[in-house]
Amino acid sequence: MEYISTRGQVAPIGFIDAILMGLADDGGLLVPQHIPQLSADMLKSWQRLSYQELALEIFTLFVNDEIPCADLKRLVDDSYATFRDEDVTPVRRINNGLHVLELFHGPTFAFKDVALQFLGNLYQYVSGKTNSIIHILGATSGDTGASAIEGVRGKAGIRICILHPHGKVSKVQELQMTTVDDANVLNLAVDGTFDDCQRIIKELFADVDFKHRYHLRAINSINIARILAQTVYYFYAYFQLANKGQADKVNFSVPTGNFGDIFAGYLALKMGLPINKLILATNENNILERFVREGVYEPGEFRGTYSPSMDIQVASNFERYLYYLYGEDSAAVTRLMGQFKADGRIAIPADKLAAVQADFAAYGVQNEECLDAISDYHAKYDYLLDPHTACGVAATDKLADDGEVTIALSTAHPAKFDEAIRLRGIAQTYPPQIEALFDKPQHQTVVGGTNDDIKDQLVKFF
Template identity: 80%
Template structure:
C-alpha cells in the first residue's frame, strides 16, 4: 500500500514513512493511493470476529507486509487489551431506531483511545525497529491530549508535547493531561483557542527544516494512522447489528469538529461498507454544517459551548474529503486550499453540491438543545449522554426518517463533562479513575499563542 499527498508534491510513501511524516511535506494530507475494497463475501466472513481480530484484518489491508502479521497482531492485542469492555466498542440499543456505539471504554474514557492506543504502540514499535527518535507534537480540544499521553507515557525513545487552549477544556480533560508527571511528557496551556493551537501545529510541521531537525511526529488526526484505526468501529457496529437482523444499510450520526471521525466513516463507505446516511453533527461552531447545506467553507465567530471538544472553526481533515470531492485532483485541491489561505473561504460549485449532499447530511445543535437532549434521554431511557454524544443524538432525531436505523457515536464518558450535565440537574458518580484525578498535582506551562513561544518550549524539551 502506498500513500500520496492531497497536494501531489510528495513521492508515494509506504505506511511507516507515511505515519512518520504525519503532515505531508508539501502541506497536504496523506491518503491511500488506492482505497482497498471490501465485498459482501468478506463482510460476511468478518461477521464473528472480535474487535481486535477485525482491526487486524482492516489494518492489514492498509499496511501490507511492512509489519509482519504476527507483530501487527501483538500491537493490536496490546492496544485493545487495555479496554474495560470485552467488546471494546459495544453497541447499546436505546429505542427502536437508535443505537449508541460506546467508544469511551479505553483508559482515558474517550473515543480517541481507540486510535491513539494503537498509534502509541505503533510509534514504539517503529522506534525500536528503526532505532529512530520519536518526538510527538500535538494539539487537543480536550480528549486527544490525554489519549495521546496515555498511549506513549514512559515509553522508551519517545517524547510528547501537547498543546491545549488554556481554560477551554473541561476540568477532567485538563486533569487527565496535566496530572501526568512523566519525564517524557510536556503539557503547554496556550493562551488562545484550539484553532490557534492547531494552526501552530500545522505551521511548525510545514517548517520542514524544523520538523526534521527535531524529529517531529504527528499524533493529531492529520496522521493517516488515526483515520485508519477509526474506520474499524464503523465496520464493527455494522456487523454487530447485521447479526441481530437489522436493515442492510444503517445511518451513522457523528459528532465532529475536526472532520476526522466522520471522514473515517466516509472512508469506510468508500471501502464498501453499506452506509445509509452519514449524519454530520456539529454544535454552534457550525462551519461543517454550513459547508454541507450551503457549499461554503468559511470560519465564523468562535463560540464556547457545552460540547467544548467540538469548538473548532477550521477542520484539519476537511482537505482529505476535498481531495475526493475534486475527483482526486491534487492541482485543484492545492488551488482551493491556497484560496482558503488567502481569502478565508472556499465555495463549492453547484455541480459538486449534489455529491456533498449525497455523502452527508448535517445539523448544528444549539447549546440549550444539547442540554435538553441530555435531560430528555436520561428521563425517558435512563441513559446518560455526554454533551458531544447528545449533539449526535439530537442530529439523529432531526435527520433520521421513520423506519431507519441510526447508530450515534458516543465519543466520551459523561463523567468527563460533569459541568454541563449538572446544568440539567443530573448527578452522576465518577468512575474511580476519574475521581482520583482531583487530588493530584498538575504539571503544565502557560505560554503565549505564538509560533516563537512554542518553538522555544520545544527546543528546551526535545
Template identity: 80%
Template sequence: MEYISTRGKVGAIGFVDAVLMGLADDGGLLVPKHIPQLSADTLAQWQKLSYPELALELFSLYVDGEIPREDLKKLVDDSYATFRHEEVTPVRRVNNNLHILELFHGPTFAFKDIALQFLGNLYSYISRRTNSIIHILGATSGDTGASAIEGVRGKEGIKICILHPNGKVSKVQELQMTTVDDANVLNLSVEGNFDDCQRIIKELFADVAFKQQYHLRAINSINIARVLAQTVYYFYAYFQLAKQGQAGKVNFSVPTGNFGDIFAGYLAKKMGLPVNKLILATNENNILERFVNEGVYQPGEFHMTYSPSMDIQVASNFERYLYYLYGEDAATTATLMDGFKKEGKIAIPADKLKQVQADFVAYGVQNDECLATIGQYHDEYSYLLDPHTACGVAASEKNTAADEVTVALSTAHPAKFNEAIELIQIEQTFPPQIEALFEKPQHQTLVGGSNDEVKAEILKFF
C-alpha cells in the first residue's frame, strides 16, 4: 500500500514512512493511494472476529506486508490488552432506535486510547527496528494528550511533548496529562485555545528542515495511522448489530471537532461498510455543521462549552475529506487550502454541496441542550452520558427515522467531565484510577501562544 499527499507533492511512500512523516512534507495530509474495497463475503467473514482479530485484518490491508504479520499481531494484541472490557468497544442498547458504542474502556477513559495505544506501540516498534530517535509533538483539546502520553511514557527511544490550552480542558483531563512525571514527557500549557495549539503544531511540522533535524513525529489525527485505527470500531459496531438482526439502516452519530473520528467512518463506508447516515454532531463551535448545511467552511466566534474537546474551529482532518469530495484532485485541494490560509474561508458550489449532504447530516448542539440530554438519559434509561456523547445522542434524536437504528459514539467516560455533570445535580462515582489523580503533584510548563516560545521549550526538551 502506498500513501500520497492530498496536495500532490509527496511521492508515493510506504506505511511506516507515512506514519513517521505525519503531516505531509508539502503541508497536506497523507491518504492511501487506493482505498481497499471489501466484498460482502469478506464482511460476512469478519463479522465472526473478535475486536483484536478485526483490527489485525484491517491494519493488514493498509500495512500490506511492510510489517510482518506476526509482529503486527503482537502490536495489536498488546495495544488492546490494556482495555478494561473484553470486547474493547462494547455496544450498549439504550432503546429501539439507539445504541451506544462505548469507546472509553482504555487506560485514559477516552476513545483516543483505541488509536494511540496502537500508535504508541507502533512508534516503539519502529524505533527498535530502525534504531532511531522518535520525538513526538502533539496538541490536545484534552483527550489526545493523555492517551498519547499513556501510550509512550517511559518507553526507550521516545520523547513526547504535548501542548494543551491553559485552563480550557477539564480538570481530570489536565491531571491525566500533568501528573505523569516520566522523564520522556513534557506538558506545555499554552496561553490561547486549542486552535492556537494546533496551528503551532502544524506550522512547526511544516518547517521540514526543523522536523527532520529533530526527528519530529505526529500523534494528532493528521497521522494516517490514527484514522485507520478508528475505522475498526465502525466495522465492529455494525457487526454486533448484524448479529442481533439489526443490520438494516444503521446510522452512526459522531461527536467531532477535528473531523478525524467521523472521517474514519467515512473511510469505512468507502471501503464497503453499508452505513446509512453519518451524523456529524458538533457543539456551539459549529463550523462543520455550517459547512454541511451551507457549503461554507469559515471559523466563527470561539465558544467555551461543556464539551471542551470539541471546542475547535479549524478541523485538522477536513482537508482529507475535501480531497475525496473533489475526486482525489490534489491540485484543487491545494488551491482550496491555500485560499483558506489567505482568506479564512472555503465556499463550495451547489453540486459539491449536494454531495456533502449525501455524505453527512449535521447538527450543532447548544450548551443547554447538551445538559438536558444528559439529564434525560440518566432519568429515563439510567445511563450517564458525558457531554460529548450527549451531543452525539442529541444529534441522533434529530436525524434518526422510525425505521433506522443509530449507533452514537461515546467518546469519553463521564467522570472526565464532572464539571458539566454537577451542573444538573447528578452525583457520580469516579473510577479509582481517576480518583487517585487528585492526590498527585502536577508537572507542566506555562508558555505563551507564539511559535517561538513553544519552539524554545521544545528545543530544551528534545
C-alpha cells in the first residue's frame, strides 16, 4: 500500500513515510492509493476475532510488509493492553433500537486513546528502527492532548508539544494534560479557540523548511494512522451485533467536530462494511450539519457549548471526504481548498449534495437538547452519557427510523465533563485515576495565538 496527497503533488510513499510526513508536503492530506475491498466471506471470517486480532488484520491491509507481522502484532498487543475492558471497545445495549459503543476504556478515558496508544508505540518503534528524531506537535480541543501525551510520555527519542485553547477545555481535560511532569512534554495554553490552534498546526506543518528542520511529526487526525486505527472499532462493533443476529440495518451515530471519527466510519463503509446510515452529530458549531443539509461549507460564529471537544468550525479531515466526493480528483480538491482559503466558503452543486446526503444524515444538537439527553437516558435507562455522546444519542432520536438499530459512539467517560452533568443535578463518582488529578501541580505555559508565538516556544523546547 502506498499513500498519496489529496492535492496530488506528492509522489506515492509508503506507510512509515506517510505517518512521519503527517500533513502532506503540498498542504493536502494523505490517503491510501486505493481502498482495500473486503468480500462477504472475509467479513464473515473476521466476525469472531478479538479486538486485537481484528486490528492486526485491518492494519496489515494498510501496512503491507513495511513492518514485520510479529512486530506489528506486538505493537497492537502493547497498545491495547492498557485498556480496562477486555473487549477494548465494548458495545452496551440501551434499548431495542440503541446500543452504545464505549470507546473510553483507555488510560485517559477518551476515544482518542484507541488511536493514540497505537500511534505512540508506532512512533517509538519507527524511531528505534530508523534512528529518527520524533518531535510531535499537536492541537487539542480537549481529549487528543491527554491521549497523545499519555501515548509518548517518558519514551526515549520522542518529545511532544500540545496546544490547547486556554480556558476552553473541561477541568479534567486540562488536568490530564498539565499535571504530566515528564521532561519530554510541553503544554501550551493558547489565547484563542481550538480553530486557532489547529490553524497554527497546519500552517507550521505547511512550512516545509521549518517542519524538516525541527523534525515535526503529527499526532492529530491529519495523520492517516489515526484514521486507520479508528476504522477498526466500526468493524468490531458491527460484528458484536452480527454475532447476536442483530446486524440488519445498523446505523452509526458519531459525535464529531473535526470529521476524523466519522471519516473512519466512511472509510469502513468504502471498504465494504454494510453500514445502513452514518449519522453525523454536531453541536451548535454546526458547519458540518449545514454542509450535509445545504451543500455549503462555511464557518459560522464560534459558540462555547457543553460538548467542548466539538467546538470546532473548520474540520481538518473534511478535505479527505472532498477527495472521494469528487471522484479522487486532486485538481478539484486543490481548487476547492484554494477557494475556501480565499473566500472562507465552499458551495457544491446539486448532484454532489445528493451524493453527500446519500453518505450521511446530520443533526446539530442544541445545548439544552444535549442536557435533556443526559438526564432522560439517566432516568430511563440508568446510563450516564457524557455531553458528546449525548449529542450522538440525541441525533439518533431525531434521525433513526423505526426498526433500525443504531450504534452511538461514546467518545468519553462522563467524569471528564462533570460541569455539564451537574447542571441536571446528577451526581457521579470520579474514577480514582481522575480523582487523583486534582491534587497534582499543573505545568503549562500560556502563550499568544500567533505562529511566531508558538515557533518561539518550539525552538526552545525541541
